[in-house]
Amino acid sequence: MNIKTDDEFLVYMALGEESYMKEYYRVIEIDSTLSQVTGKLLRRTTADDKNIGLGRCELEGGIEQFALEDIYPVKE
Known part of the structure; x- marks a missing residue:
């Protein structure tokens, strides 16, 4: 995966x-x-892309670690 x-x-x-x-x-x-x-959490959505907010994670900083195999790059 080519992510930076x-x-x-x-x-x-x-x-x-x-x-x-x-x-x-x-x-x-x-x-x-x-x-x-x-990564730092930017936003959460439902499966059909309706925004559901950040909730408690926003208060905790929203920083998490993931295995590279579990993430998907966002195409711009």
């Missing part, structure tokens, strides 16, 4: 058996040794 600092990426999060939300992040750090990326 400041790129946006997408993570799918399950909300139940048949529902999910999309979380959009901006890359703030890439650790190629561990194949991980650290």
Whole structure:
């Protein structure tokens, strides 16, 4: 995957058996040794792209780490 600092990426999060939300992040750090990326949460949407806000994550800084294999680059 060709991703670099400041790129946006997408993570799918399950909300139940048949529902999910999309979380959009901006890359703030890439650790190629561990194949991980650290991102800052930008927005959350439902599966059909309706904005659902950031909720508690916004108060906690919204920074998370993901395996490179679990993220999807956002095409601009």
